[in-house]
Amino acid sequence: MAYAYDDQNIFAKILRGEIPNDTVMETEHTLAFNDIAPQAPVHVLVIPKGAYVTFDHFCAEASEAEIVDFHRTVARICAEKGICPGAGGDGFRVISNAGVDGVQEVPHYHLHILAGRPLGRMLARAS
Numbered sequence: 001m002a003y004a005y006d007d008q009n010i011f012a013k014i015l016r017g018e019i020p021n022d023t024v025m026e027t028e029h030t031l032a033f034n035d036i037a038p039q040a041p042v043h044v045l046v047i048p049k050g051a052y053v054t055f056d057h058f059c060a061e062a063s064e065a066e067i068v069d070f071h072r073t074v075a076r077i078c079a080e081k082g083i084c085p086g087a088g089g090d091g092f093r094v095i096s097n098a099g100v101d102g103v104q105e106v107p108h109y110h111l112h113i114l115a116g117r118p119l120g121r122m123l124a125r126a127s
């Protein structure tokens with residue numbers, strides 16, 4: 001796995017407290033905060049505190065404790081936001097962009113949680 005982590009990326013700066021964030025939830029291994037440019041009424045970014053670049057990097061190299069903590073945190077946020085279909089919510093989408101084709105802007109692994117309006121089809125056609 002050939003990932004080089006750039007510790008000057010914006011989420012690394014947020015984790016170091018150099019840039020403020022609107023925290024939604026924080027655990028031992030995970031931080032979640034509102035996106036600065038929300039695309040839906042709910043738009044939360046969930047990031048591991050460890051230095052991982054993409055979804056595959058995280059899944060391959062993070063500890064089981066980090067992986068479990070991360071995903072349980074996503075579930076807890078969805079529950080607290082009232083968006084889980086199993087609890088009467090209207091649903092949500094989680095997205096992880098990776099690399100050039102995935103149009104990843106920030107090279108620190110993150111999941112977007114989007115909800116609060118109908119989100120349309122999964123992918124927009126490239127023009």
Ligand code: 5GP
Nearest residue numbers: 010021033034035036037097103104105106
């Ligand atoms: P990506 O395209 O990498 O999947 O998404 C990066 C996301 O980070 C974008 O939705 C963008 O609005 C968000 N973002 C970029 N800079 C900041 C920031 O300084 N603070 C917060 N809260 N979100 C940011």
